[in-house]
Amino acid sequence: MRSLVFLVLLGAAFALDDDKIVGGYECQRHSQPWQVSLNVGYHFCGGSLVNNLWVVSAAHCYKSRIEVRLGEHHINVNENTEQFISSDRVIRHPQYNSGTIDNDIMLIKLSKPAELNAYVQPVALPTSCAPAGTMCLVSGWGNTMSSTADSNKLQCLQIPILSDRDCNNSYPGMITKSMFCAGYLEGGKDSCQGDSGGPVVCNNQLHGIVSWGYGCAERNRPGVYAKVCIFSQWLVQSAVMRSLVFLVLLGAAFALDDDKIVGGYECQRHSQPWQVSLNAGYHFCGGSLVNNLWVVSAAHCYKSRIEVRLGEHHITVSENTEQFISSDRVIRHPQYSSWNIDNDIMLIKLSKPAEINTYVQPVALPTSCAPAGTMCLVSGWGNTMSPTADSNKLQCLQIPILSDRDCNNSYPGMITNSMFCAGYLEGGKDSCQGDSGGPVVCNNQLQGIVSWGYGCAEKNHPGVYAKVCIFSQWLADTMNSN
Numbered sequence: 130m131r132s133l134v135f136l137v138l139l140g141a142a143f144a145l146d147d148d149k150i151v152g153g154y155e156c157q158r159h160s161q162p163w164q165v166s167l168n169v170g171y172h173f174c175g176g177s178l179v180n181n182l183w184v185v186s187a188a189h190c191y192k193s194r195i196e197v198r199l200g201e202h203h204i205n206v207n208e209n210t211e212q213f214i215s216s217d218r219v220i221r222h223p224q225y226n227s228g229t230i231d232n233d234i235m236l237i238k239l240s241k242p243a244e245l246n247a248y249v250q251p252v253a254l255p256t257s258c259a260p261a262g263t264m265c266l267v268s269g270w271g272n273t274m275s276s277t278a279d280s281n282k283l284q285c286l287q288i289p290i291l292s293d294r295d296c297n298n299s300y301p302g303m304i305t306k307s308m309f310c311a312g313y314l315e316g317g318k319d320s321c322q323g324d325s326g327g328p329v330v331c332n333n334q335l336h337g338i339v340s341w342g343y344g345c346a347e348r349n350r351p352g353v354y355a356k357v358c359i360f361s362q363w364l365v366q367s368a369v370m371r372s373l374v375f376l377v378l379l380g381a382a383f384a385l386d387d388d389k390i391v392g393g394y395e396c397q398r399h400s401q402p403w404q405v406s407l408n409a410g411y412h413f414c415g416g417s418l419v420n421n422l423w424v425v426s427a428a429h430c431y432k433s434r435i436e437v438r439l440g441e442h443h444i445t446v447s448e449n450t451e452q453f454i455s456s457d458r459v460i461r462h463p464q465y466s467s468w469n470i471d472n473d474i475m476l477i478k479l480s481k482p483a484e485i486n487t488y489v490q491p492v493a494l495p496t497s498c499a500p501a502g503t504m505c506l507v508s509g510w511g512n513t514m515s516p517t518a519d520s521n522k523l524q525c526l527q528i529p530i531l532s533d534r535d536c537n538n539s540y541p542g543m544i545t546n547s548m549f550c551a552g553y554l555e556g557g558k559d560s561c562q563g564d565s566g567g568p569v570v571c572n573n574q575l576q577g578i579v580s581w582g583y584g585c586a587e588k589n590h591p592g593v594y595a596k597v598c599i600f601s602q603w604l605a606d607t608m609n610s611n
């Protein structure tokens with residue numbers, strides 16, 4: 130394994146027999162628009178774009194700085210479809226083992242978003258693991274062992290996923306839970322892996338990453354691939370949460386692209402009198418007053434002590450309508466998961482009752498769940514991506530609740546029962562979430578809490594919200610017993 134993988138690492142520069150697509154064919158140009166070439170002055174590994182900022186590859190392809198080349202077909206010729214983007218950071222799986230090649234997966238964050246077009250498109254992450262027998266397509270610029278096929282042009286190959294039994298028999302004692310085999314046991318043709326780090330796509334989902342194997346096209350030596358489906362949580366934690374939620378936490382103080390109301394408008398003053406700003410010396414999250422003692426927000430906004438600011442419109446100007454009340458206690462949902470952002474709800478008890486008046490009013494909790502298509506209003510002080518809109522003034526945006534199907538398709542494998550999507554799939558406008566923790570109000574009831582999402586106003590990446598209606602019992606019990 131070591132002799133193979135470390136040689137594979139060197140990639141095309143050394144043109145070894147071990148890293149080839151054999152018996153394949155030149156892919157139709159740009160038919161695999163998620164395929165990227167990792168370059169350090171030469172092509173050395175493949176990878177897969179999974180959204181406009183992140184590429185998945187193999188951990189054994191690690192280098193601290195990588196140029197990611199997207200929109201490629203012929204890697205030695207300029208085709209006017211390429212985007213070359215340097216890495217911002219490269220994250221190997223923390224349990225990657227270079228001895229056993231276990232957990233051979235790595236994330237590369239791009240230094241700027243890729244422009245998505247006909248040549249550059251992300252591939253979906255798997256919603257479940259694919260069974261043996263599933264046909265997949267592996268692609269790469271690994272050499273071809275053929276004097277006629279040109280490995281500077283992207284090569285494609287159809288391969289079936291093999292059973293765990295066949296895989297273990299091929300490599301006794303070497304296959305871990307993070308690996309699967311694919312290819313043809315008879316050898317001789319079509320049984321070789323592509324470039325290390327490159328994609329194995331089955332039913333339009335990224336199921337494998339080219340990892341290792343003995344030789345090439347040898348009998349009983351199929352290719353071994355990293356099993357992407359078991360890494361969903363790690364991918365989410367690393368790619369979604371780190372880039373989005375942990376930055377979102379910092380809120381308006383840092384003015385990041387990830388936490389904005391786009392295409393909205395300045396709310397009519399005090400038209401959302403339940404909206405609060407959570408402050409820790411600066412505004413960092415939104416929340417909703419649900420009675421004179423309790424505020425609902427997102428669990429990922431947790432801090433042990435919070436100043437709740439009610440009656441706000443312009444958060445940096447005194448308007449004589451504000452009440453600033455410190456928290457008495459802050460209670461996250463006990464099943465909140467920072468891994469997949471499940472159950473992202475939190476209660477804040479005020480240290481004294483809010484004075485209810487024209488500017489400060491509670492919002493009703495939901496009496497039932499709202500169906501897809503319901504129009505709602507999301508509000509917050511998240512930035513606006515607009516040079517004219519002032520995000521110090523409360524921003525409002527109308528958004529429809531999306532179907533579970535559209536939501537799951539937008540974020541395969543990542544949507545739990547405690548989440549829903551709302552916004553516009555076409556992207557580009559009106560599809561961005563407001564402040565984390567802030568309200569989504571539909572028919573005068575608090576149905577959602579701003580939770581997470583990829584980027585902002587991006588096509589097919591609507592905002593994801595905590596589904597308040599499923600927490601009615603927890604909310605009632607917690608408020609009664611505290």
Ligand SMILES: [Ca+2]
Nearest residue numbers: 203204206208
């Ligand atoms: Ca090219």
Ligand SMILES: [Ca+2]
Nearest residue numbers: 443446447448
């Ligand atoms: Ca104010």
